[in-house]
Amino acid sequence: MxxxxxxxxxxxxxxxxxxxxxxxxxxxxxxxxxxxxxxxxxxxxxxSKENLVEEVLKQREERYWAYLDSHVEMDSDSPFVLAVEAHGRWLKEQSYKGDMFLRAIEDYAGTNNDIENIARGHKFKLLKYLQKLAQKKGKDNEQHLANQLTLLLEGTTSMTTLIGAEKATEYSISIARTLVKHTS
The missing domain is CATH 1.10.10.60 (Homeodomain-like)
Incomplete structure (x- = not known):
């Protein structure tokens, strides 16, 4: 080896x-x-163990973004719904026991800034990613829509542990369609 x-x-x-x-x-x-x-x-x-945790989180984050990018077509009619669907598939395949980034924030809050920063940075990047999608689609209040969709994806992640990824994603897709329809 x-x-x-x-x-x-x-x-x-x-x-x-x-x-x-x-x-x-x-x-x-x-x-x-x-x-x-x-x-x-x-x-x-x-x-150190902390260095290993940092690398695990960085690698997982790279996989998440590659996964999302491979499923979301920016030019489609509704990239937001595609993002919700992709996030749901990720949850089913990779995150069925809850979110590793949230767990890192909980476990390392105030103890190791690098680990906590990587985990919090992932959440911030999700918000920015959705904001960029909204800008590309010419949505009027892209920050507002990005906040709503980020909240939706985070809620989907949390609900996965209660009702499963498929059901949580099903509800989220329905909400995403409603959100997108009601935003100009």
Whole structure:
């Protein structure tokens, strides 16, 4: 196994374990064991657990944006509904146990600014992404619509743990259609 393969193995195992058990519930020994790497290999790639958490969040965020971009056609009649549908599919496939970024904000609030900043930054980027969509579609009050849609996606994420991703997404698509119809 070369260096980058080992690094990817560590990141993959760490993300799965952090997602399943929370950031505080997983130790580096468990990651080392499940990734089948030496202790020094982990430390050569990630000087600390916090650094590993940061990289896991950055990698997950890159995947989220690539996923959203691959499903949202900016020039379609309703990119907002496509964004809600894509977010719902992401929840079903990648985030069925709640949002990893919110968990990071909760677990690291006030303790590690880099981790908290990455997680909060993800939420801010979502708002900006939807604002850009609204601008491209020539919506009058793009900030207002972006805030509403961000709230809708965050609510969808929260409701996934209660009623499942499919049902939460179904409701969200209906709300998104109504929002878009009532905004000029």
């Amino acid at each position: 070369n260096k980058s393969v080992k690094r990817e193995a560590i990141l993959k195992v760490a993300e799965r374990l952090f997602y399943e058990h929370g950031f505080k519930g997983v130790g580096l020994k468990q990651i080392i064991s499940e990734a089948s790497v030496a202790t020094m290999t982990l430390y050569n790639h990630f000087p």
